Amino acid sequence: MRELTFREALNEALDEELARDQDTFLMGEEVGAYNGAYKVSRGLMDKYGKKRVVDAPISELGFCGLGIGAAMAGLRPIIEVMTWNFAILAMDQIVNTAAKGRYMSGGALKFPITFRGPNGAAHSLAAQHSQWFEAQYAYFPGLKVVVPGTPADAKGLLKSAIRDDDPVIFMESETMYAWKGEVPEGEVVVPMGQAKVQRPGRDVTLVAWGKALRLAMQGAEKLAREDGIEAEVVDPRTIRPLDERAIVESVRRTGACVVVEEGWPYFNVGAQISDIVQRACFDVLDSPVLRVSGADVPWPYSMPLEKLTVPDESSVQRAVKLALNVRG
Amino acid sequence: MATRTRTERADEKVNGRQDRSVQVPGESARLDGASLVSMYRLMQLIRRFEERAAQQYSLQKIGGFCHLYIGQEAVAVGTSRALQPGDYMISAYRDHGQILAQGTPPGPVMAELFGKVTGVSRGKGGSMHLYDVGRDFYGGWGIVGGQIPLALGTAYASVYRGDGKVTVCFFGEAAVNQGAFHEALNMAALWKVPAIFICENNRYGMGTPIDVSSAVTEVYRRAASYNMPGEACDGMDVLAMYDAVKRAADRARRGEGPTLLEARTYRFRGHSMSDPAVYRTREEVDTERKNDPIPRLRKVIVAGGHAKDAELDGIDAKVDEEVAEAIRFADESPWPEPKDLYADVYVPAPEVKA
Numbered sequence A: 001m002r003e004l005t006f007r008e009a010l011n012e013a014l015d016e017e018l019a020r021d022q023d024t025f026l027m028g029e030e031v032g033a034y035n036g037a038y039k040v041s042r043g044l045m046d047k048y049g050k051k052r053v054v055d056a057p058i059s060e061l062g063f064c065g066l067g068i069g070a071a072m073a074g075l076r077p078i079i080e081v082m083t084w085n086f087a088i089l090a091m092d093q094i095v096n097t098a099a100k101g102r103y104m105s106g107g108a109l110k111f112p113i114t115f116r117g118p119n120g121a122a123h124s125l126a127a128q129h130s131q132w133f134e135a136q137y138a139y140f141p142g143l144k145v146v147v148p149g150t151p152a153d154a155k156g157l158l159k160s161a162i163r164d165d166d167p168v169i170f171m172e173s174e175t176m177y178a179w180k181g182e183v184p185e186g187e188v189v190v191p192m193g194q195a196k197v198q199r200p201g202r203d204v205t206l207v208a209w210g211k212a213l214r215l216a217m218q219g220a221e222k223l224a225r226e227d228g229i230e231a232e233v234v235d236p237r238t239i240r241p242l243d244e245r246a247i248v249e250s251v252r253r254t255g256a257c258v259v260v261e262e263g264w265p266y267f268n269v270g271a272q273i274s275d276i277v278q279r280a281c282f283d284v285l286d287s288p289v290l291r292v293s294g295a296d297v298p299w300p301y302s303m304p305l306e307k308l309t310v311p312d313e314s315s316v317q318r319a320v321k322l323a324l325n326v327r328g
Numbered sequence B: 001m002a003t004r005t006r007t008e009r010a011d012e013k014v015n016g017r018q019d020r021s022v023q024v025p026g027e028s029a030r031l032d033g034a035s036l037v038s039m040y041r042l043m044q045l046i047r048r049f050e051e052r053a054a055q056q057y058s059l060q061k062i063g064g065f066c067h068l069y070i071g072q073e074a075v076a077v078g079t080s081r082a083l084q085p086g087d088y089m090i091s092a093y094r095d096h097g098q099i100l101a102q103g104t105p106p107g108p109v110m111a112e113l114f115g116k117v118t119g120v121s122r123g124k125g126g127s128m129h130l131y132d133v134g135r136d137f138y139g140g141w142g143i144v145g146g147q148i149p150l151a152l153g154t155a156y157a158s159v160y161r162g163d164g165k166v167t168v169c170f171f172g173e174a175a176v177n178q179g180a181f182h183e184a185l186n187m188a189a190l191w192k193v194p195a196i197f198i199c200e201n202n203r204y205g206m207g208t209p210i211d212v213s214s215a216v217t218e219v220y221r222r223a224a225s226y227n228m229p230g231e232a233c234d235g236m237d238v239l240a241m242y243d244a245v246k247r248a249a250d251r252a253r254r255g256e257g258p259t260l261l262e263a264r265t266y267r268f269r270g271h272s273m274s275d276p277a278v279y280r281t282r283e284e285v286d287t288e289r290k291n292d293p294i295p296r297l298r299k300v301i302v303a304g305g306h307a308k309d310a311e312l313d314g315i316d317a318k319v320d321e322e323v324a325e326a327i328r329f330a331d332e333s334p335w336p337e338p339k340d341l342y343a344d345v346y347v348p349a350p351e352v353k354a
Helices: A006-019 A044-048 A059-073 A087-096 A134-138 A150-165 A211-227 A244-255 A267-279 A303-309 A313-323 B006-014 B033-058 B073-082 B096-101 B104-112 B147-161 B178-191 B219-226 B238-253 B282-289 B293-303 B309-332 B336-341
Strands: A004-005 A024-028 A051-055 A076-080 A114-118 A145-146 A168-172 A181-184 A196-199 A204-207 A233-236 A238-240 A257-259 A290-292 B088-090 B168-170 B195-201 B228-232 B259-264
Touching: A004 A257, A004 A313, A006 A024, A006 A044, A006 A150, A006 A181, A024 A134, A044 A051, A051 A204, A059 A087, A059 A303, A059 B147, A059 B178, A076 A267, A087 A134, A114 A150, A134 A145, A134 A168, A134 A267, A145 A150, A145 B336, A150 A168, A150 A181, A150 A196, A196 A211, A204 A211, A204 A244, A204 A313, A211 A233, A211 A257, A211 A313, A233 A244, A244 A257, A244 A267, A244 B088, A257 A313, A267 A290, A267 B073, A290 A313, B033 B073, B033 B096, B033 B104, B033 B195, B033 B293, B033 B309, B073 B096, B073 B168, B073 B195, B073 B238, B073 B293, B096 B104, B104 B309, B147 B168, B147 B178, B147 B195, B178 B195, B195 B219, B195 B238, B219 B228, B219 B259, B228 B238, B238 B259, B293 B309
Parallel strands: A024 A051, A024 A076, A076 A114, A114 A168, A145 A168, A204 A233, A204 A257, A257 A290, B088 B168, B168 B195, B195 B259, B228 B259
Antiparallel strands: A004 A181, A145 A238, A196 A233
């Protein structure tokens, strides 16, 4: 199977959906003439023109609201936020209009819109440019939150998100854009709310998504190599809707669970997953659900400090051995 | 000749296209008697509906916030009549007058205020979240200024599709200080979207008079920042509203882009049912009542020989009965069921083949 980078996979998804549906258009800062701040939309303005690929002023609240209004009128906008840090400015529109408009109108309105952009920390971007936002958006009923961890899932889920009639928060990662993975040819649409077991195992369930998926996989390799521990890695792929059943089914087999995230620990997605697992698997758990998280600080700039902020595969190994009560 | 002030000279230089309450004979001069009487009836319906809604609120059949449109009827009716079917109308939370102006029957609107399942939003929205897509009314939004980028979006969709539809967006004079107003008007002008931004300037943002909140109190002048036409009009005169909106709509349909209209109006009651309005004097309210749009139109109709007072009194009586019937309908309608709690959070998904 061919290998594509995340960037290429997302570009293909955008290309295919723009070709397929004349009601879709991409709008955001630098998406057109600049070919995208992270080059995800490379070549699309040349191919589809300025009507379908639109450069917006620096007005996140305004152009996210525009997208929501256009969706309300029946178009299918794809709004790029340069990073999810900047989308905080647009949160009123996303959370108070898009997430609630259908409910408040008794089903009269719908908002088939996708908001996409990179989420979380990369390298040396400092505190304002390094935040993880899955939990903030997944908190709101009415939104869907998608966090692909592989290029194949990025392509399949972006197509799914664009075709979805609800507002979707699609979270990528600056670091991941260059990562490669196998992507099948042809039309593959990955449904929402379906987790994937990225690595089968029998000793412990690791739950990880997005950028942290690689970390969990590396941790699993390390555990297999050094400790003879076989970790199963369950990738939810979408945080809302969350495939609770897949996670619970895995933990009921392994008897232990570690959630792996790079973001902050307090009130993050891992806290919700812990709640689900401890309620549904209490009788089979041999230890509490443990979590690997980033350090609970605004992200530092200096390289050695940033290194301390982010978990690595040793953090995963330590957590698993703690969960399994393995010494040494 | 009096020397013009520096501001007046600056205005002309900065925004030469600006039009300040100029008495240009407008389209309204061509309206026939039946149309005028129909506008009268609609304003009276809104007035009576709002008065009865206030009573129902005091009886605790309406809960939460209830923002009355009493005094501002000319803005909604003049605007609605100047639009064509298909044109989008979006508003904030003082929206009862606007949905009624679009032709939604009063029964389902009152039922929504009561929270009944027969309400326009199936009881899920309430006073601030009224919608009637079939009559082009897209809400009904509670965050001050939040509806303005939405209107930019529907107008953008019209450009995208080339469908010739116009979008009208209502907001108060205090909303123009929100960032959303600024961002939306910039893009609206930049992309020449067919939008009419109608500021209902009733002089008070809740309890705050405009000169306490705003560096520029003549709202229409802010249009100059976006190179957009800005115009003030008499929001207590339904025909002046009709003319101003018609002009702006024609401009938009010709592809000339958006307009900022400042409709100078007044609410005779407080900001909401919770507001005793101690921030303005009795004298001020009494003076403004002399500008009541409904008797003003009555005078025009009678003076023009289109109808006699007795006829209009007959309409008033019919409207009273219509509103009473709306209350009966709302009273007798069922509540939503428990299962409705989880309905319409998401669009029901078709069967997905993995």
